[in-house]
Amino acid sequence: MSNIVSFSIQQEKAGEQESTQYDDECTLASSQIALNKMFSSLITKDNQKRFRAFPEFYCREYGLSLEQIHAVTDLDIIRLLNLGGSVSNLEKLTRTYGLDILNLCAEQTGKTIDEVKTILPST
Numbered sequence: 001m002s003n004i005v006s007f008s009i010q011q012e013k014a015g016e017q018e019s020t021q022y023d024d025e026c027t028l029a030s031s032q033i034a035l036n037k038m039f040s041s042l043i044t045k046d047n048q049k050r051f052r053a054f055p056e057f058y059c060r061e062y063g064l065s066l067e068q069i070h071a072v073t074d075l076d077i078i079r080l081l082n083l084g085g086s087v088s089n090l091e092k093l094t095r096t097y098g099l100d101i102l103n104l105c106a107e108q109t110g111k112t113i114d115e116v117k118t119i120l121p122s123t
Contacts, residue, residue: 075094
């Protein structure tokens with residue numbers, strides 16, 4: 001009898017772990033979507049102006065996490081990629097400041113433009 005109860009408890013715990021993992025994956029996916037949605041919004045001049053005036057507030061409008069907001073305001077390309085930003089959307093952010101993503105990434109990593117091209121997924 002105790003083996004049946006023990007097995008039942010183990011199954012319940014395994015189900016909770018799977019549920020937690022699924023929730024974490026969903027949270028990660030939605031935070032990546034929010035980040036890329038914010039970047040995409042920077043295609044219009046009005047949004048670029050609003051972003052440059054109050055970047056942190058603008059990021060909060062899209063529900064970005066503090067880690068994402070800090071990466072955005074630091075213009076940390078590698079960290080933004082690790083947080084789920086796509087290169088094409090990151091370019092919208094760098095262009096908002098009149099910067100080139102390849103040059104900025106090269107500067108931040110100490111690599112050449114050609115080396116950076118091998119790091120970035122598709123440029």
